[in-house]
Amino acid sequence: MSQWKQVQQLEMRLLEQVDYLYDDNFPMDIRQGLAGWIESQDWDSAVNDESMASVLFTNLQTQLEKVRSQEQNFLQRHNMKIIQQQLQVTASPALFLVLHLRACRREKEVKSSSCSLEQGALEQSLQNSVAFERQKNMDNRVSIIRNSVQLMDQAVKNIEDMQDDFDFCYKTLQSRESADRTSEMIKQGITRLQEMLNRLDFKRKEILSKMDVVIKEIDDLMTSQLRPELQDWKRRQQIAAIGGPLLTGLEQLQSWFTLTAQSLFQIKRQLDKLGELVVKVTYESDPIPLQKPQMEERVKYLIYHLIKSSFVVEKQPCMPTHPQKPLIIKTGVQFTTKVRLLVKLPEVDYQLKVKTTFDKDLPAGRVSRQFFILTNNTKVMDIEDYSNGCLSVEFRHLQLKEKKYTNGTKGNEGLLSVTEELHSLSFEACFTVQGLAVDLETCSLPLVVISNVSQLPGGWASVMWYNLLTDEPRNLGFFGNPPRASWSQLSEVLSWQFSTFAGRGLNKEQLDMLGEKLLGQHASCGDYQVSWSKFAKENIPGKPFSFWMWLDSILELIKKHLLPVWNENFIMGFVSKEMERALLKDREPGTFLLRFSESHLGGITFTWVEHSDTGDVKFNSVEPYTKNRLSALPFADIIRDYKVISNGGVPENPLKFLYPDIPKDEAFGRLYNSQPSKVYPYIPSTLIPISELRSEASSTPRSCPSPEPPMTPGEFDMLSEHLCFDIDTMSSPYSE
Known part of the structure; x- marks a missing residue:
């Protein structure tokens, strides 16, 4: 299937x-x-x-x-x-x-x-169970409220029928001619009218009491469940934005919001109907004039705040060119965003226009750069069929431009870098429904605005850090004093990056290696707090780049050049040079492993082990392959065709077994590029990665025989022609 x-x-x-x-x-x-x-x-x-x-x-x-x-x-x-x-x-x-x-x-x-249990994710299964019970409870409460409101509709209709009967009897008694109005008849008629009025008064008080109970139940539902569910969805939207679990639940939220709003609108109509009945029949101590105004105000208040809170950003701002990195906007590049009203409204008298504004009401001096929306910033909300008739609008062609200053400056120079400055996109609309004016406003999660793609990695680090550590929707001063992240939190987010961009997340061993790279001796402590500066700003000791820049370059390398090998789990990845030697020293000669370079941004290398007759162990590491070198040859083919020129001058492939003991061709065979089956008038040439072993690095000192004299230029040219390789692809074993 x-x-x-x-x-x-x-x-x-x-x-x-x-x-x-x-x-x-x-x-x-x-x-x-x-x-x-x-x-x-x-x-x-x-x-x-x-x-x-x-x-x-x-x-x-x-x-x-x-x-x-x-x-x-x-x-x-x-x-x-x-x-x-x-x-x-x-x-x-x-x-x-x-x-x-x-x-x-x-x-x-x-x-x-x-089937989360098949994955062994018992904890996730329990969380899903709790979420399911919470959803079931919410469904039941909303359903009970809807049923109660429907029953009140019938009760109001019964009161109207009772009042019509009373009105008819009252007018009939009044219309009788004086000759027919005996004292006994009048007495009986008045008694009957009093009984009818008593029942009417009882029913009016009863319906108002039921309405009060239902209104309080809706108020409690909105406060204790509906609002937290919306906040939970918004928090999950933050997590999904940085690579976490897929965002779901909006349709369910929309259903709850709409059913609750329908109940409130129906109660408002019932109160309006009771007001009409009072005009026809009222009496001393009539409960409707006494209780109706206060109840109407409460219902309007709940309707207003329910609709206002239902105005949400369904899709956070994102450039189509970088769909997996939302909340980063480059000046001059179009980006998209979408807002939705979760309440299905009764008919609105006019088109609902949404206006978007950049950095609305931003305090002066908060950022050093200011921007404005270059394109049309107003659109009309439409009804989407798939959303059960709810209104939404998608801005597909928004574009930012930086403001120019007449004095030649660029505004206040702050202490924050460009990628630490946070901005906001606001959405506003105003409309009237059933005589109630509602001002809608919501805003995006904080945005990072860049002017060059080289700022993208730093911007994405800021987006990850913010959405990992706070659920505040508009804390634009966050990086003035950024909080620390525990390693357990940060490691999960880093694994999400590999899952999102490279198709497979990191296992525990790889995360432990990363932790050791970042934290050293504190790597084993999941609660160890990592500062923002250590993660993204400070250089790794002895290196000209930060931890995040190093990791992001590896992600780019995998995504563009190593996906097949990475997804087969052939790349050990983040093993240190010391650990690498410890793993290889007792393995069969020709055993090799793949790891990412610690000294190059976006580089991958392989190291193989050799044993001498005297028992000495020798390790050879090839110069890291970066994106420029991997653009010429697929990495699997490099492994297949790699050659070294030993002291004997004979090229041979030293790579035999992928660590721990998988035959090379068995591991990589499916990933090799097959040669095209075409007939050519010339012998096809093959690009072969080749190294010349110039020195030996042994784990123990030993006497070395005199090396053979180097090849003459003529001999080298003949060998090159015979092997058909490009000298530009030559690499040398070296130690990082």
């Missing part, structure tokens, strides 16, 4: 998670219509091959046209035509590839989470 069919069989709460994976850049219609074809393609191999990505993208468009031509449903065929046009205009092979891989990997995560 295909993965897509398995996903479609998940329960509704998990399907809601899948829904968030697809948007206009990667519509779900493509996933549905081409499920079999998509899952049969080698998308992973195309990550490092632009030409292959282009071919796959072109083939996808061909497949989509084929499916569209065979589609019998006119509406579906029309929708697919629009999707094809959008792909041709807006999409690129690289962007589509990233979105596709992200969606499919997240699909697997959602599918796997359908």
Whole structure:
């Protein structure tokens, strides 16, 4: 069974998670219509091959046209035509590839989470159970309130019928001619009217008492459950923004908000109806004039605050070019954001316009740079079918421009760096519903504004630190005195980065290695507090870069050049040089491991072990491969074709076993690039990574034979021609 069919069989709460994976850049219609074809393609191999990505993208468009031509449903065929046009205009092979891989990997995560006990995540299972019970309790309370309000509707109707009967009897008694108005008849009529009035008074007091109980129940529901649920969703939105679990629950929140609002609007109509009844029939100590005004004010207050709190940022500001790094905006680059009203409103008299403002009411001197929105900042909210009739609006083409100052300065120079300055995007709207004026306002999470892509890593560090450590929506002075993070908190976020950007998170051993890199002897203490400066600003001792810059460069290297090898779990990663030697020294000759360079930004190296006849151990490390070198050759092919020129002058591949003891070809065979099966008039050449062993590094001193004389230029040229390798790819074993 295909993965897509398995996903479609998940329960509704998990399907809601899948829904968030697809948007206009990667519509779900493509996933549905081409499920079999998509899952049969080698998308992973195309990550490092632009030409292959282009071919796959072109083939996808061909497949989509084929499916569209065979589609019998006119509406579906029309929708697919629009999707094809959008792909041709807006999409690129690289962007589509990233979105596709992200969606499919997240699909697997959602599918796997359908049975958390199979993953051994007992704690998560218990949390899910608690959340389910909380949701069930909320559903029950909302349902009980709705039923109570429906019953009150019938009670108000009964009171109206009783009042009509009383009014009829009263007027009938009044209209009798004087000849028919005997004292006994009048007495009986008055007695009957008094009994009817007593019952009417009892029913009026009863309905007002029930209304009071329901209003108090709604008030308590909003305070004790609905507001905390909304805050919990906003907190989970923060965590999802920095790579945490997928954000779900908005549809459920919307249902609770809408049902609660409907109950309040219905009570307001019931109170209005009671007010109409008082105009027709009232009496001394009538409870409606005494209690109705206060109850109306309470209902209006609850409606106002319910609607006001339901105005939320559904999608935080994000540049389409960096979908996995929201809340970072580059000047001059378009970004998107979306707001939604969680309450389905009765008909509004006019179009609801939302205006967005940058850094609204920002205190003077808070930031050194100021910006304004260059493009149209006002849009009208629309009703979305999938949101059950709720209003939303998406700003797709917002763009920032920095303000210029007439005196040539750039404003107040603060103590914070560009990537530590936090900004905010505000949204405002005003409308009237059923005579009640509501001012809506909400704001995005704090934003980092950059002017150059080189500031992106620093900006992302700020976004991670903020959203990890605070749930305040607008603490723009956060980095004036940033709090510390415990290593247990920080390590989880770092693992999320690898899961989001590289497809696989970090295991405990890798996190321990990272902790040792950052904390040294404190690495084993999960509660050890890490400062913001140590994480992102201070240089690693002896290195010209910070811990985060080093780690971010590794993430970029994996994403662009090492994904297949990383996802096979072949890269040990963060092992130190000392640990590396301890692991290899007792292994078979030719055993090697892959680790990230500690001295280069974005570099990967491999080290292999050799044993001499005398029992001495020798370790060889190759100069790190960076993105520039890996652009020429896939890393798996480098492992396959790597050669060294030993003292005998014969090139040979020293790499035999991937640590601990996996034969090299068994491990990497599936990742090798196969040679094209075409006939050429020339002998095909092969680019071979090659090293020359110039010295020996042994763990114990020993006598060394005299090295053979170096090759002459002529001999070297002949060997080069024979091996067909490019001298620019030569690397040398070295020690970091």
